[in-house]
Amino acid sequence: MKALMNIKWKHYINYVVVGAFTIYLAYMAFAGDMPRSQTTLYTDIGVTIILAVSLSMVVGFLGELSLGHAGFMCVGAYVGGKLAATFTEMFTDLNEYIIFVIALTVGGLAAMLCGFIIGLPALRLRGDYLAIVTLAFGEIVRIIFLNSGGVFGDQSGMKTPRLDRQILPFISFILVLVTLFVTQNIIRSKHGRAITAIRDSEIAAKATGINVTKYKLMVFAIAALFAGIAGVLSSYTENKIQAATYDYNYSIEMLVIVVLGGMGSINGAIVASVLITYINNVLQTQLQGNMAVLKNLIYAIVLIVIVIYNNAPALKGFRETYNIKNLFSKIFAKKHDPSKVHDDEAKWDRVPTKIDIDEVLSVDIQTGSPYAPDKSEKEKN
Amino acid sequence: MSKVVLKTENLGISFGGLKAVQDLNLEIHEGQLYGLVGPNGAGKTTVFNMITGVYKPTTGKFWLDGENLTGKKQETINHKGIARTFQNIRLFNNMTVIRNVLVGLHNQKEFRCSMLESILRLPRHFKTEKAMRERAKEILRIVGLEEERNNLSCSLPYGKQRKLEIARALATNPKLLCLDEPAAGMNPHETEELMDIVRRISSEYKITILLIEHDMKFVSGLCDEITVLNFGTVLAQGTPDVALNDPEVIKAYIGG
Numbered sequence: 084m085k086a087l088m089n090i091k092w093k094h095y096i097n098y099v100v101v102g103a104f105t106i107y108l109a110y111m112a113f114a115g116d117m118p119r120s121q122t123t124l125y126t127d128i129g130v131t132i133i134l135a136v137s138l139s140m141v142v143g144f145l146g147e148l149s150l151g152h153a154g155f156m157c158v159g160a161y162v163g164g165k166l167a168a169t170f171t172e173m174f175t176d177l178n179e180y181i182i183f184v185i186a187l188t189v190g191g192l193a194a195m196l197c198g199f200i201i202g203l204p205a206l207r208l209r210g211d212y213l214a215i216v217t218l219a220f221g222e223i224v225r226i227i228f229l230n231s232g233g234v235f236g237d238q239s240g241m242k243t244p245r246l247d248r249q250i251l252p253f254i255s256f257i258l259v260l261v262t263l264f265v266t267q268n269i270i271r272s273k274h275g276r277a278i279t280a281i282r283d284s285e286i287a288a289k290a291t292g293i294n295v296t297k298y299k300l301m302v303f304a305i306a307a308l309f310a311g312i313a314g315v316l317s318s319y320t321e322n323k324i325q326a327a328t329y330d331y332n333y334s335i336e337m338l339v340i341v342v343l344g345g346m347g348s349i350n351g352a353i354v355a356s357v358l359i360t361y362i363n364n365v366l367q368t369q370l371q372g373n374m375a376v377l378k379n380l381i382y383a384i385v386l387i388v389i390v391i392y393n394n395a396p397a398l399k400g401f402r403e404t405y406n407i408k409n410l411f412s413k414i415f416a417k418k419h420d421p422s423k424v425h426d427d428e429a430k431w432d433r434v435p436t437k438i439d440i441d442e443v444l445s446v447d448i449q450t451g452s453p454y455a456p457d458k459s460e461k462e463k464n
Numbered sequence: 465m466s467k468v469v470l471k472t473e474n475l476g477i478s479f480g481g482l483k484a485v486q487d488l489n490l491e492i493h494e495g496q497l498y499g500l501v502g503p504n505g506a507g508k509t510t511v512f513n514m515i516t517g518v519y520k521p522t523t524g525k526f527w528l529d530g531e532n533l534t535g536k537k538q539e540t541i542n543h544k545g546i547a548r549t550f551q552n553i554r555l556f557n558n559m560t561v562i563r564n565v566l567v568g569l570h571n572q573k574e575f576r577c578s579m580l581e582s583i584l585r586l587p588r589h590f591k592t593e594k595a596m597r598e599r600a601k602e603i604l605r606i607v608g609l610e611e612e613r614n615n616l617s618c619s620l621p622y623g624k625q626r627k628l629e630i631a632r633a634l635a636t637n638p639k640l641l642c643l644d645e646p647a648a649g650m651n652p653h654e655t656e657e658l659m660d661i662v663r664r665i666s667s668e669y670k671i672t673i674l675l676i677e678h679d680m681k682f683v684s685g686l687c688d689e690i691t692v693l694n695f696g697t698v699l700a701q702g703t704p705d706v707a708l709n710d711p712e713v714i715k716a717y718i719g720g
Binding site: 264265268269272273274276277279280282283284286287288289290291292293294295301347 | 579
């Protein structure tokens with residue numbers, strides 16, 4: 084019992100939620116009467132979560148801006164899809180699920196190799212420059228597959244085998260669980276600490292003996308591995324792979340999800356994936372013809388709103404008042420009555436006074452103490 | 465005489481013709497508290513940057529325990545046993561105090577645990593994790609930050625942030641600890657405390673210490689031997705009393 088109490092439940096809440104949904108999907112697959120719109124939606128959500136969680140490792144935890152995630156996915160989709168197609172033709176008596184697992188492994192490993200190669204310039208480039216390189220990588224990969232001279236299909240796409248529609252959402256969520264397991268266990272270990280140390284201060288990390296090269300390559304490779312797996316999975320949802328699906332807009336969509344979920348928050352990435360995929364799905368059915376372009380506008384607006392909301396000095400008061408954490412603490416905390424506070428246990432920073440305590444004390448109070456004045460925006464940056 | 469921990473020979477570096485440091489010959493013995501002083505811009509931090517691998521020296525070599533480390537990478541030099549703190553504090557701001565120290569323990573041999581073991585949560589992961597936490601607490605106790613171990617490191621006051629940097633450097637198990645202006649920005653009381661800590665690290669843990677400091681009371685109260693730099697060249701070397709009273713040194717500080 085005590086062991087159960089000691090477990091930090093909030094660390095495992097995402098397993099519980101995703102696991103429960105996986106069981107629900109297994110049940111639905113067994114019943115076998117999910118409508119087509121739902122199977123597509125659930126599979127897409129699974130694919131998006133895998134992509135977002137793996138990208139959040141690069142962007143949120145390692146602190147490198149990567150815009151090539153769709154490129155890794157493209158590699159996985161084409162390599163895995165091609166392999167699956169050939170295997171289905173060559174070995175007709177081989178179980179389709181075995182072929183799927185082989186395709187998943189090979190597609191993932193191919194993407195991992197690409198991730199490793201892209202990780203190499205990442206050691207020298209920072210910020211925007213790395214974003215440009217990864218963006219270019221994604222486009223190059225897509226165009227190579229598009230013009231592969233028949234090896235990987237033609238302009239209209241490449242035919243791939245497909246699994247039972249009813250089971251695909253279940254498989255997709257099993258892979259989500261695997262992704263969560265691997266990424267969270269890395270983040271919550273000494274290796275995760277090293278990775279976040281690199282994000283916080285690369286110079287200090289080096290001086291503390293962290294092998295920055297090794298960890299950067301590792302994170303890029305692992306993130307690419309999962310992107311590749313998501314790619315293979317997505318290649319199984321349609322009869323055809325179309326290179327146009329994996330253009331840079333898709334990478335940016337992933338970035339929007341990671342930013343929306345909050346950088347460095349895996350649970351946030353999951354929630355944001357579900358949200359954005361759902362909105363996407365609705366928009367796709369609502370917007371027809373030329374209006375479909377408007378879909379991309381949403382990401383731009385979401386991204387701009389989040390960045391402004393998080394950083395604008397004018398919204399500081401608003402942020403503090405309507406912060407979810409503060410709201411919760413306001414609801415659950417006991418009412419604070421200054422008249423009932425005894426002198427020796429008073430928390431003076433919470434007692435309302437008309438004097439702006441910050442101004443009075445700002446001269447000789449050190450930063451960091453509970454009474455210290457807020458840092459100005461300039462200092463924070 | 466005890467054995468030499470750090471030895472530099474004609475160590476020098478120039479940036480586009482400007483000779484920031486030239487012909488530096490140091491010999492730091494085991495267990496010594498060695499000071500590096502000099503007016504602003506004398507090249508003290510540049511010396512630190514050279515012996516920790518941030519810059520590659522253009523001339524000369526340096527040895528740690530007889531092993532030539534000239535031009536090696538920062539992390540390699542750290543593994544070999546030189547740890548440092550920074551003049552402008554560089555902590556991992558989004559981590560708690562104890563995590564900062566845990567990052568420092570990352571490369572210790574006894575806490576080895578591969579990424580695969582961590583992913584699969586094999587017993588070794590939990591064992592090392594627990595042992596690392598114990599050790600980190602011990603190290604925090606040395607600098608007196610054990611109580612604050614679960615606070616965010618950026619929320620600590622300035623003086624404690626400096627101590628945490630020392631703790632993080634200590635965690636890498638160094639033979640030579642380089643402190644870059646550890647007492648900068650501290651009040652006299654905090655400086656006293658810090659002197660105590662440095663003395664204890666030196667005597668109890670047998671770690672050789674090289675420090676840069678402007679506070680002459682701090683230097684003369686602590687160091688066995690000092691080197692005075694000015695414009696990248698050595699003005700004087702010796703015990704604090706002798707070196708600080710050297711006419712050249714007085715001239716460099718006061719002018720004349």
